[in-house]
Amino acid sequence: MSLQLGLFLLALFSLAAIGTPIAYSILVGALVYLAVAGQDIALAGEQILAGLYESFVLLAVPLFIVAANIMNAGTISERLLQFCVAAVGRFRGGLGHVNVTASLIFSGMSGSAVADAAGIGKIVIEMMTRSGQYSRGYAAAITAASATIGPIIPPSIPMVLYALVSNQSIGYLFLGGIVPGLLMGLVLMAMNVYISKQRGFALEEPVPLRELPRHTVTAFPALLMPAILLYGIYGGVTTPTEAAAVAAAYALLLAALFYRALSLRALYQILVESARSSAAVGLVIGGALILNYIVASENIPNMMADALVGLDVPPLLFLLGVNLLLLLLGCVLDATTIILVIIPLFLPTCRELGIDLIHFGVIAVVNCMIGLITPPYGILLFVINAVTKIPLREIIKEIWPFLGVLVLALLAMILVPDVVLWLPRLFGYPG
Template identity: 70%
Template sequence: MSLAFIVCLVAVFALAAIGTPIGYSLLVAATLYLAVDGADLALAAEQLIQSIYDGYTLLAVPLFIIAANIMNAGTVSERLLTFCVAVVGRFRGGMGHVNILSSLIFSGMSGSAVADAAGIGKIITEMMVKTGHYSRGYAAAVTAASATIGPIIPPSIPMVMYALISNQSIGYLFLAGILPGLLMGFMLMSMNYVISWRRDIPVEAPTPLRDAPGITIRAFPALMMPVILLSGIYGGATTPTEAAAIAALYALMLATGLYRSLRLREFYRVVVDSARQAATVGIVIGCALIFNYIVATERIPQMLSTYMADLDISPLMFLLAMNLLILGLGCLLDATTIILVVLPLFIPTANVLGIDLIHFGVVMVVNAMIGLITPPYGMLLFVINAVTGIPLRDIIVNVLPFLFALLLALVALTVFPDISLMIPRYFGYHG
């Protein structure tokens, strides 16, 4: 490890510690590395431009962002919530189940945990509180926990990022997220049921069966979006990036044509907000790619692979150690940084140990999503606090049981690779 790289690492942590956005921290640190190493400073710009220019799959990120924002601005979210109330609202802890089910469905459209929490999550939190059966902190905690499912069930922005750094198929990664996402939803619903039973939360009045067909018909066009996306990708008609464009167009057609709930002024605001969010993510991605170039130059992944091979560590022990590392980093860093900066260091080691990289990616992405609700700096906790005004302390206290439920799901995914790989193998994956 050279002096230049040590200076680079010190700069990253020092700048991040004083509150500098992680993208800018990486850019400044990379520039310092090149300066100390005596290299041409223009290499930073060259790597940034070349990596993004070659990264066709990155176009899926802003397209999924705008699709989610269009659905939040229109009445798509409300129609989905009404459908979820009709399906699971009749059980004990019904509105909590509605919250989780709505995240499962919405995740098949947005691919973003933040979009889920800030959009449909805000609505369902208010609905839970209005019943008078749930505290504000509990409603916010269920919303934050269920939003972690968003980037697991396809489409998934973090899966796109992992595909970029690992050269794995986005299609197979999307398929590998289906069962893990459902497992996470099941664990959260089970915990919600147990808490509701212990607190003796009353059962909600069921939706009359005669209203069910009408509710389903009104929600049906929105429910078809995941079907259209996945059938296009796995039927060979579209690439994942093209599917993201179709998702954005379909959301726009629903909001402006069928539901007529998105006006021109609101659409302008959606485009501006989406551009800002995409730019923020783009800065982090671009600067992380520069940093990854430096890491590759220093041969850090190869050094780690050799070290792990000498330790003769088993694949399971490596995965468990990685889980502990990512969970710890999740308390301090956002998921994008973990996926783009930390995981490239360990992918070669996972490959050497014979760990399937699709399975490895799913486990690590699930782990990074759990980090979004891990105190003290879980991003989703702050997002829910910002959009609802519910005190952060109340959210953290109530989110801990759901954090435990998600950790159980993570252990199951780590120990049993077939949970992730069953569906991809059915569609021809041979890993």
């Protein structure tokens, strides 16, 4: 290890250990590296600007954030919830199923787990706790677990970021996430049924079936968004970035004109909040671009690839090992940092071992989403704690069964690649 790399790592981990945001830790560490290496510090700015200007796909990130925030601000979330209650609220653990189903639908609009948890999740938690059947911890835990589906079913901000670092097709990554997302929803609903029977949760008052068409018609314009998005990308009408713009514009039209639930003042607040969220992601991206330069300068990817290939590691064993590492990292790092900083280190080895990068990307994103509900960091646990004031200890106590079934679903995706690759191959993916 070179002196400059050692000092970079020392600065990075020292700053992170005292609570400095990871983006700032990377940027300061990078400046230390460049100074000690005798390189022009302006290289840091050059790497950021070059990386951003060459990555048209990054425009999709703020656009998806705007779409999600508009969906949360209007009455769209409530209309979708009413539809879900009418459709699945009649079964055992009904509001738990509503929670998961709402996340499955909302994931086709936002691409963000945090937007799902903070928006529609907060409303469902209030419904569950108001009914008196579900404890606060249980309602919050199933909400956090179901919110992890948000970035798996397209659109997906983390998959856009993975496409940036791996140079893979966003369209095929989005397709690869559909079946895994549905699988995650299925295992969460199965666990909800099991716990509901164990604890004797009473059945909800069912919405009469004759009212289901009315709720469907009310929610139908919102339900159309995923279809419009997917048709735009896979029908060749739009690029993924243009599809993100269409999603934001469609959400704005729905909230402002069709549902008449968005004022100019509210729109201003949405744009300000979206700008802040986009800037936070942009800082991590900027740090990652400089870090990638440092990693390439030190020839770390090739060294790792040579070492692992020299060990003759079977591809499956490598996948299992990397996913175990990502699960552990997910306990302390956020998903954006893992995707932009850690995952690129493994891509050369994946290519050497013949591991499909679409398959690897989808399971890596699923893994990062599971990390969002893994104690002690688990950012979704903190988000729900912040918006509902439910104590963290109550949420963590109830999260473990849902965390367990999601890990089992991840294992199925690793062992059976067709879970991820079936749909992309159906649409012409050659891998």
